[in-house]
Amino acid sequence: MAQRATLPPRRITRSSLARFAYTGRPNASTEKPQGNHGNSPDIEDVIPDMTASSSSSSSSSTLLQKRKRTATTAASVPRSTPSPATRKIKREPNAEISDEAEVKIETISEDIATTSTIPSKPTKRQRKPARKATDPSTGESTISPPTDWEEMYAVVQSMRKEGGAASNAPVDTMGCERLALSTASPRDQRFQTLVALMLSSQTKDTVNAVAMRRLQTELAPHAPGAPPGLNLENILAVEPARLNELIYAVGFHNNKTKYLQQAAAICRDAHGGDIPDSIQGLVALPGVGPKMAHLCLSAAWGRTEGIGVDVHVHRITNLWGWHGKGGSKNPEDTRAKLESWLPRDRWREINTLLVGLGQTVCLPVGRRCGGCELGLRGLCRAAERKKVLEGRKLRENVAVDVKGDTVVKVKIENERIEEVEKKLVVNKAIKDEGVDAQIALVKGEGLGDEA
Ligand code: SF4
Secondary structure (H helix, E strand, C coil): CHHHHHCCCCCCCHHHHHHHHCCCCCCHHHCCCCCCCCCCCCHHHHHHHHHHHHHHHHHHCCHHHHHHHHHHHHHHCCCCCCCCCCEEEECCCCCCCCCCCCCEEEECCCCHHHCCCCCCCCCCCCCCCCEEEECCCCCCEEEECCCCHHHHHHHHHHHHCCCCCCCCCHHHHHCHHHCCCCCCCHHHHHHHHHHHHHHHCCCCHHHHHHHHHHHHHHCCCCCCCCCCCCCHHHHHHCCHHHHHHHCCCCCCHHHHHHHHHHHHHHHHHHCCCCCCCCHHHHHCCCCCCHHHHHHHHHHHHCCCCCCCCCHHHHHHHHHCCCCCCCCCCCHHHHHHHHHCCCCHHHCCHHHHHHHHHHHHCCCCCCCCHHHCHHHHCCCCCCCCHHHHHHHHHHHHHCEEEEECCCEEEEEECHHHHHHHHHHHHHHHHCHHHCHHHHHHHHHHHHCCCCC
16 A cells, blocks of 8 residues: 555546557457556556557457547647548458448558547638729829739639539520631631620520521522522621511510621611621621620630629629629629730630639529639638538548449548448449449439539
8 A cells, every 4th residue: 555655646538448459459448447557557648559459460350349439639739739630441342331340440650649539630721802002203194913823723624624613605606706607717707606696695505506507508599599508698688577487585686686687787887898897886786786796806806805804704703703893784894804904815714714613603592602712722701501511421421432343432431430431332233233333322322413
């Protein structure tokens, strides 16, 4: 008793006991604590050996044991530790899937100091819209672009590339710039581009493409022996009722029938049968506004003198907060604001870029922020938080790696182990349908459409 009183107090914590229980020794969890601990190694002496052996013994460890250890480790790690712990779960090739399927878990890093589950604090971005700045020495005013605009622009460009979340938008194949027939003469191609733009307002690209195809194939020739199809002469010669019938699918087709024939007459009388080659000339045509004029000048004449701002460009740049407090009032205001700072070499492409984004991801109703890189990277201030969090979770936790047709690797966070257990049971149910069905299931869950 006297000897016991002189010994320093032993440090016994829950976490230290949990580590003892994790040794994998058959009796480790059932050993009774020694009264004086005289023969037990100190907990600090044990930790390095246990961590060193954890990877080798991991295959025989049960899921439950791993979870206990993780919880203990996380509690003992200092808050300053930066990276979250990551685990890999592997299924052996051709392994039978059953309720008792053994899940192999490997800890990627054995260093306790790097296994914290405490996420590092996200850095807060400072977002500033485009703003006027005056140089005090010269008194000259310039417009500073919005913060991060280049990064955002590059992200959208990558999303719009083949395989990206915003690829294959209707505008890429059925946009007005692409509807003129390549077999037509250059003059007729320009006229067809103008007609496509005039028909496109308040109309979906898909519907517009159908109406254009009808005009190109069904418009009768204005005179015997003349070529049929869409050209200035045939538009002038056709009966309004017939023209109205051909473009019936587009919005405001009655007005557009009138405007098309009036615009064709102006082109014949004031521009030698061709379309105007200036913004002023184009906006003078009935039914043609500045947006159409800028797009037409770019597409038909290859000259870009301004940005074609349609509803998508107007809506999305306002969502991003590029135009400052209160935003821009209308598409024309948006155009003026964008042109004040956006480099000229982007003026033509920004329309197709943002129209495609607006048609596929940043929809007017039901935006898909969970699949949008801008939201996932914290670049969009209008991102819907719930969707982004769901998207991030899916991206972190459901990563599928297919090697040949037999190996499926699912990477998950520690706290999602229970879900993987459930997933394995689900997989058992579809086992008979083969690995492809399982991959499809996991991929389908990972890429859910939250719209
Ligand atoms: S994060 Fe959402 S709001 Fe922002 S651009 Fe993407 S889809 Fe649009």
